Amino acid sequence: MADGAQSDAFVAFEHVQKSYDGVSLVVKDLNLSIAKGEFLTMLGPSGSGKTTCLMMLAGFETATHGEIRLAGRPINQVPPHKRGIGMVFQNYALFPHMTVGENLAFPLEVRGMGKDERESRIKRALDMVQMGAFAHRRPAQLSGGQQQRIALARALVFDPELVLMDEPLGALDKQLREHMQFEIKHLHERLGITVVYVTHDQGEALTMSDRIAVFNDGKIQQLAPPADLYERPDNSFVAQFIGENNKLPGTIEELSGGKALVRLATGEVIDATPVNVTAKGQATLVSVRPERVEFKPEMMPQGAHMIDAEVLEVIYMGDILRARLKVAGTEDFVMKMRNTLGQTRLDAGQKIKVGWHPQDARALDPV
Amino acid sequence: MAEMLTTADGIPLKAALARAQSRARRKALFLVLPLLIFTLLSFVLPIGAMMARSVHNPEFVASTDRGTGAVTPIMQNLKGWFDANPLGTEPDEAAYAALVADLAHLQETKASGSAGTRINYDLPGTLSLFKSGARGAGKLEPPFKESLLADDARWGDPKLWQAMRAATAGVTADFYLAALDRTRAADGSIVQAEENRQIYIKLFLRTFGLSALITFVCLLLAFPVAHLLATLPMAKSNLLMILVLLPFWTSLLVRTSAWMVLLQEQGVLNDSLVGLGLITEDQRLAMMYNTTGTIIAMTHILLPFMILPLYSVMRTIKPSYVRAARSLGATSWTAFRRVYLPQTLPGIGAGGLLVFILAVGYYITPALVGGASGRLISNMIADHMNDTLNWSLAAALSAILLAAVLILYWLYDRLVGIDKLKLG
Numbered sequence: 001m002a003d004g005a006q007s008d009a010f011v012a013f014e015h016v017q018k019s020y021d022g023v024s025l026v027v028k029d030l031n032l033s034i035a036k037g038e039f040l041t042m043l044g045p046s047g048s049g050k051t052t053c054l055m056m057l058a059g060f061e062t063a064t065h066g067e068i069r070l071a072g073r074p075i076n077q078v079p080p081h082k083r084g085i086g087m088v089f090q091n092y093a094l095f096p097h098m099t100v101g102e103n104l105a106f107p108l109e110v111r112g113m114g115k116d117e118r119e120s121r122i123k124r125a126l127d128m129v130q131m132g133a134f135a136h137r138r139p140a141q142l143s144g145g146q147q148q149r150i151a152l153a154r155a156l157v158f159d160p161e162l163v164l165m166d167e168p169l170g171a172l173d174k175q176l177r178e179h180m181q182f183e184i185k186h187l188h189e190r191l192g193i194t195v196v197y198v199t200h201d202q203g204e205a206l207t208m209s210d211r212i213a214v215f216n217d218g219k220i221q222q223l224a225p226p227a228d229l230y231e232r233p234d235n236s237f238v239a240q241f242i243g244e245n246n247k248l249p250g251t252i253e254e255l256s257g258g259k260a261l262v263r264l265a266t267g268e269v270i271d272a273t274p275v276n277v278t279a280k281g282q283a284t285l286v287s288v289r290p291e292r293v294e295f296k297p298e299m300m301p302q303g304a305h306m307i308d309a310e311v312l313e314v315i316y317m318g319d320i321l322r323a324r325l326k327v328a329g330t331e332d333f334v335m336k337m338r339n340t341l342g343q344t345r346l347d348a349g350q351k352i353k354v355g356w357h358p359q360d361a362r363a364l365d366p367v
Numbered sequence: 368m369a370e371m372l373t374t375a376d377g378i379p380l381k382a383a384l385a386r387a388q389s390r391a392r393r394k395a396l397f398l399v400l401p402l403l404i405f406t407l408l409s410f411v412l413p414i415g416a417m418m419a420r421s422v423h424n425p426e427f428v429a430s431t432d433r434g435t436g437a438v439t440p441i442m443q444n445l446k447g448w449f450d451a452n453p454l455g456t457e458p459d460e461a462a463y464a465a466l467v468a469d470l471a472h473l474q475e476t477k478a479s480g481s482a483g484t485r486i487n488y489d490l491p492g493t494l495s496l497f498k499s500g501a502r503g504a505g506k507l508e509p510p511f512k513e514s515l516l517a518d519d520a521r522w523g524d525p526k527l528w529q530a531m532r533a534a535t536a537g538v539t540a541d542f543y544l545a546a547l548d549r550t551r552a553a554d555g556s557i558v559q560a561e562e563n564r565q566i567y568i569k570l571f572l573r574t575f576g577l578s579a580l581i582t583f584v585c586l587l588l589a590f591p592v593a594h595l596l597a598t599l600p601m602a603k604s605n606l607l608m609i610l611v612l613l614p615f616w617t618s619l620l621v622r623t624s625a626w627m628v629l630l631q632e633q634g635v636l637n638d639s640l641v642g643l644g645l646i647t648e649d650q651r652l653a654m655m656y657n658t659t660g661t662i663i664a665m666t667h668i669l670l671p672f673m674i675l676p677l678y679s680v681m682r683t684i685k686p687s688y689v690r691a692a693r694s695l696g697a698t699s700w701t702a703f704r705r706v707y708l709p710q711t712l713p714g715i716g717a718g719g720l721l722v723f724i725l726a727v728g729y730y731i732t733p734a735l736v737g738g739a740s741g742r743l744i745s746n747m748i749a750d751h752m753n754d755t756l757n758w759s760l761a762a763a764l765s766a767i768l769l770a771a772v773l774i775l776y777w778l779y780d781r782l783v784g785i786d787k788l789k790l791g
């Protein structure tokens with residue numbers, strides 16, 4: 001990224017490394033810039049260093065190497081309480097010995113704010129999360145979802161420009177989680193704040209974020225908007241981590257004009273878009289989304305290849321039908337079909353041919 | 368709304384529930400029965416007996432043979448006269464005649480010690496009066512008033528008569544009065560004890576004051592240690608925990624003696640200070656056999672009782688609370704004071720109460736290192752148990768101590784709430 005863009009960034013990590021034990025790096029050369037007002041999600045498997053990054057940004061861990069800047073100012077040496085960053089913790093961390101109102105008053109009191117202004121702000125923050133009637137309750141007297149809202153209100157009550165959230169919805173049930181996702185997103189849009197959000201729930205990341213940084217092994221694997229991430233994964237890790245995915249190992253047979261022919265281990269040839277393969281003869285892993293697999297020849301573009309498949313089972317899932325196929329030697333090739341009125345019903349044992357648009361199959365690095 | 372709920376077959380819900388639970392409860396009771404009996408025999412009964420002794424002392428009217436345990440009634444004539452004549456009646460010839468008859472009876476039954484000791488509690492020096500009185504009673508001729516007074520004028524002391532009247536009653540609050548530095552005047556009214564005999568209230572105050580101080584010092588020392596224990600990685604905190612528990616594995620006497628070796632005037636610490644030239648030979652610090660010695664040794668011994676409850680509370684306080692406070696703009700001091708400290712209160716309460724109560728009743732350490740100025744009320748109780756054998760007074764002092772501790776519990780419950788107590 002160019003220097004100009006870096007200094008425009010609201011939050012910038014530059015060559016940040018972190019080690020806890022002096023033996024291994026938990027975060028390896030992190031470069032990330034976040035624009036003002038952006039909703040950026042850090043997504044990745046457990047232990048990939050997401051929380052560590054967030055803690056370095058909040059000031060609870062020091063970067064072993066590199067620089068972190070907030071609004072153009074290096075903050076490596078700034079103590080947490082002077083960073084003015086709102087934070088929502090995974091277990092909410094509401095002070096159990098204070099009422100909801102006192103919890104919200106805390107950040108305002110330490111800033112020396114007068115009583116009248118405090119009260120009006122607390123009321124505003126509580127109304128914002130629809131918890132106006134709960135100011136006198138203790139956190140222990142609230143449900144998980146309600147505690148979550150209070151934690152959110154507390155992180156926002158002092159008007160921080162940057163809010164960090166570490167798996168804030170992890171403890172909620174599915175329905176409540178989806179509801180809160182919507183509310184957080186809504187608040188983000190309404191208040192214009194910058195949010196850095198950590199989760200390992202990819203659905204959550206896809207629905208809420210402007211951009212997603214996929215973490216693995218202390219490195220960002222891909223940083224892209226949700227649609228790009230899903231449809232155009234840069235590497236096999238991202239392709240496998242985000243959404244369901246069919247993997248077909250093979251070697252590059254032909255490489256020209258942004259198109260590739262891949263010969264599978266069983267001898268068939270398929271179409272793919274080369275992503276991080278560069279030469280003929282290279283080993284590759286072709287990834288195809290289940291919902292992009294076609295079995296009706298009339299839906300295929302001119303000249304596209306189709307290969308033999310055998311239906312092993314068809315699972316009825318309500319809105320979709322999910323077929324498990326035997327393709328090119330693997331038995332866990334999945335195809336998803338919309339459950340529409342005219343949809344052709346497949347039966348186990350049936351022999352069909354499947355194919356896909358070349359741009360839906362991505363030839364990635366072999367794992 | 369207030370309609371009674373019933374089960375499907377119409378039995379009131381409450382009754383059905385009680386019946387369903389009573390079987391389980393009986394079984395549970397059966398299981399704890401041995402412990403219940405043990406507690407009753409080893410705790411409730413002895414304490415009850417002790418408390419009874421603090422208000423009931425029949426030694427003056429009943430002598431118990433130490434060997435056989437046989438009880439002989441004594442001083443019955445005098446008791447009859449006291450019963451017939453109200454308080455304030457001047458003792459007349461009949462009274463003296465009764466007294467002389469009783470004294471003679473004391474000599475026969477060898478019970479002058481029993482009666483004399485009882486009166487001696489109230490009027491020191493009267494044990495010998497009773498012994499010599501009993502010896503000479505057989506030779507006395509009427510009129511007994513003159514002859515007895517001629518023998519020893521102290522028999523005419525109104526205070527003595529008041530004490531004997533009180534002692535015939537058996538049940539008395541006099542030991543509590545004595546424990547609170549009060550005594551009865553000749554007319555039965557309650558007055559302050561003589562200046563040089565007012566020791567107990569002062570001792571109680573010193574005991575509570577020193578215990579409070581020791582508790583506070585323990586808290587100051589224990590807080591950082593407990594915090595370390597709760598936050599260090601497992602391997603290191605285990606080692607530290609062993610160091611904390613080490614004193615429990617060493618005899619109390621050994622630890623106390625170790626302090627004596629360290630702190631006495633010719634001890635290690637003073638020697639080092641002199642050796643380093645920080646103080647001169649005649650400036651050696653007196654840290655042993657006084658209040659300082661008691662405070663140091665008891666703080667050391669009671670420290671684990673503060674650390675452990677604090678640790679168990681601190682372990683449950685997640686670091687995210689302090690982090691949350693910091694991210695909300697609090698300095699580390701504010702985060703500590705407003706978020707961390709309040710959450711440790713149950714541990715502070717539990718540890719404080721535990722240390723204070725132990726300190727109030729501590730006996731062996733002050734006896735060994737306290738000297739004269741570092742003695743506590745428990746040493747006095749021990750004295751009365753072992754030396755003066757005034758068990759009633761010892762019991763009264765203990766009862767007051769117990770009451771004070773119970774009041775403390777009650778206060779704690781009112782101010783903080785007993786449910787906020789966390790011992791582990």
Ligand SMILES: Nc1ncnc2c1ncn2[C@@H]1O[C@H](COP(=O)(O)OP(=O)(O)OP(=O)(O)O)[C@@H](O)[C@H]1O
Pocket residue numbers: 020021026044045046047048049050051052053200
């Ligand atoms: N305080 C610490 N001391 C030593 N190692 C740590 C510490 N905190 C985290 N780690 C290690 O750093 C790595 C990254 O941890 P981190 O908490 O950042 O992961 P994460 O991506 O947040 O995972 P999760 O999704 O499970 O929360 C892990 O291997 C973890 O064991």
Ligand SMILES: [Mg+2]
Pocket residue numbers: 050051052166
């Ligand atoms: Mg984490």
